[in-house]
Amino acid sequence: MAAGSSLSATEAALLALLTRGEMSGYDLQRAAEQAAGFFWAPTKSRIYAVLPQLVDRGFATSREVQQTGRPNKQLYRISKAGRAAVQRWLEEPPVFEPERAPILLKLYFGELVAPETLVSHVQHIRREAAELQERLQTQSNDRDFYAELTFKHTLEWLRTLGRWAAAAEHELRNGGPATD
Amino acid sequence: MAAGSSLSATEAALLALLTRGEMSGYDLQRAAEQAAGFFWAPTKSRIYAVLPQLVDRGFATSREVQQTGRPNKQLYRISKAGRAAVQRWLEEPPVFEPERAPILLKLYFGELVAPETLVSHVQHIRREAAELQERLQTQSNDRDFYAELTFKHTLEWLRTLGRWAAAAEHELRNGGPATD
DNA sequence: ACCACCATGTAACAGGTTACATGATTAA
């Protein structure tokens, strides 16, 4: 009982994963990583901190499974109140937030460092974007409709980032600042 | 003295702004908002918390300016150690981090809610992206070379987001999940 | 009369990371 207000993204996501069946903290981390790892991945310490809170708030129940040779397992099951809470969370309009990529800040203050440094920063980002893109594209294709939508978003974002980085690199090389 | 390790993004950015001249916390917030507000904007409480730390670590000095009718003003000036620290920070390769937009999580678990809800979520994001895009495009054009690079990044990102949202909306309407 | 601007800060809370701590089983 004592279902206080609304959920954080992590709480909601864990509950949403629990609608697929009873799971342990360990299971949940693997499920999250495997399912949505490219855009959302809580740390285990966060997961282990959140789960008992969900139980306290009446959104899930837990039962202990005896094991030998390793810590006993806590299995969590979503409750009716839990289902209602995820649903409410899913129905709230999503917050729109602009990107806050660290590269932007470094670039913004570019006049304080050597241009070659910036070129290598931009290259670095471009490389990383390309790597992730490739990794995602070589992954299995059996995503459901909704997973596919998020997947496409990430791919588009990576493509745009790559294109921007290439253009930025070019501008930093020729042209560059104060070209006169 | 006592310059401990490296800087957080906020610390670095504040120091970077201070290379433009002596400023108060209040000035810094305005400068940040005006300069880089579309991709980076610290809250004032964070600014007021960070500045004394920068002084403690020897990266800046402060002097008090007496005023009447309002709190005395603290003016901060970057030190040599401060300049060196920002430079080091700027030279560290930027961290690449995939997007963690809330909309993705809601969409990912789309099977748990009515499709129309998802349509309106996607519309919401699309609208917000368009608004910000317009706001940015109608702003003054006197950005320097580096600011322009970051500006372009944000614009490209907004365009991509808008296009993706439009496509997602379309797919959610016709087609949709389990179309058979 | 009201609002924006100037100018400082504190307190409480929320969310998240990294490192520490333990230890058996199983496959390469």
Next chain:
DNA sequence: TTAATCATGTAACCTGTTACATGGTGGT
């Protein structure tokens, strides 16, 4: 024998937000 997998958690720390608190000046 080495690494990955299973399985739990705690503690310290960092970053950030929101709300609270104060109050004069100057423009519409």
